Amino acid sequence: MREPEFKVVDPRRRFLLWFVPPLAVFVAGLVVLLVSGHVTGPFRSVTVVRALFASKRDFFQDEQVKRILMARGYQVHVTPIGSRDLADKPDLDSYHFVFPSGHVANEHVKSRRAGKHVVPYRPFFTPVVLATFREYAEALKRAGAAKSHDQSEKPLYYTLDMSAFTTLATEGKKWSDYQLSNGNRIIVQSPDPCKAYSGATLVGFFATAFGDDPPQTVEAAEKLALDVKPFVDAQGQAGEDMAPKYFVPEGRTHAVIAVIYEHQYIAYQLRQKSVDTERVLLYPEKQHQSTPELISFTPEGDRIGELMMNDPELRQRAVELGFHSLGWNGETGTDFGGYISGRGLPEPPAGEKGRVQLPKAELFERMLDVVGECK
Structure with a gap:
């Protein structure tokens, strides 16, 4: 039998065999970062x-x-x-x-x-809009309060007649009066007008149903606010941003018509693999751009x-x-x-109609105080 052989390995060589491959990868990565300019990111003030x-x-x-x-x-x-x-x-x-x-x-x-x-x-x-679902927009068409923005089979945008809508609310009309199974009253849900601008804009939308000219005195602002107040009170306790509730799968149970911003709807649609044709927007005839x-x-x-x-x-x-x-x-x-x-999404009718003429800042604040009982 042969005698066993013993090999002596240089520890420096063993170290190099272990260290060189990772070092090569590190150097290559460093070069890429230097060229792209990202390597200085962590050291930038x-x-x-x-x-x-x-x-x-x-x-x-x-x-x-x-x-x-x-x-x-x-x-x-x-x-x-x-x-x-x-x-x-x-x-x-x-x-x-x-x-x-x-x-x-x-x-x-x-x-x-x-x-x-x-x-x-x-x-x-971004315009303030009223977001709803197709069957409810079509019900408003049957009620004479809305019309499609275009002639496509499934339009995403509708024009809302606030005077006609206000009449429906005044008469206590229900969705079931217009061929839907929902027996609730026709109302709009918005954030608290005392806190959120979109909620305050709803006050302006309803105000247009009582005339085009904004109030010029405190007394006129308070009178108009009292006319608008019942339509805002009808929604019950106002919440915060309505968009998260509207866009969830069970959105219909949270808010049939919700006041949101147009950009929230557009961003939602752009995130989808295909256009969600069940969610649609109502644009009041007198729009308001935030x-x-x-x-x-x-x-x-x-x-x-x-x-x-x-x-x-x-x-x-x-x-x-x-x-x-x-x-x-x-x-x-x-x-x-x-x-x-x-991206396959039709351009919305932002700015195509007239605009809500809101009162002067101090008069509008007084209206909000009356409508929302803010103070």
């Missing part, structure tokens, strides 16, 4: 910007928006709050910027910041506002999330219609 947001906070909570802003060196810390509460918040000055949803809150914030740094930016708009203002209080806030207005990636993402983009002079961007039609 990031400015944290604090802001108060109303309903448009979903834009800044979007993961792609977060990544774009982080690549520009900014992280926006979102504090959600209703538009009216935002405008009245005691520590308003401790934030870099605010982003309320509507004109009344915008003006209140600016008045509180009188004599201080305040720069407004208007990057996009044009939120990013109101900056600091240079950091200014920078976020400038990125919102100028950065191509942020502006494209806004369209992808259902917003109509605006330019520096308030002109409407042309990319919205082309983008959604390219």
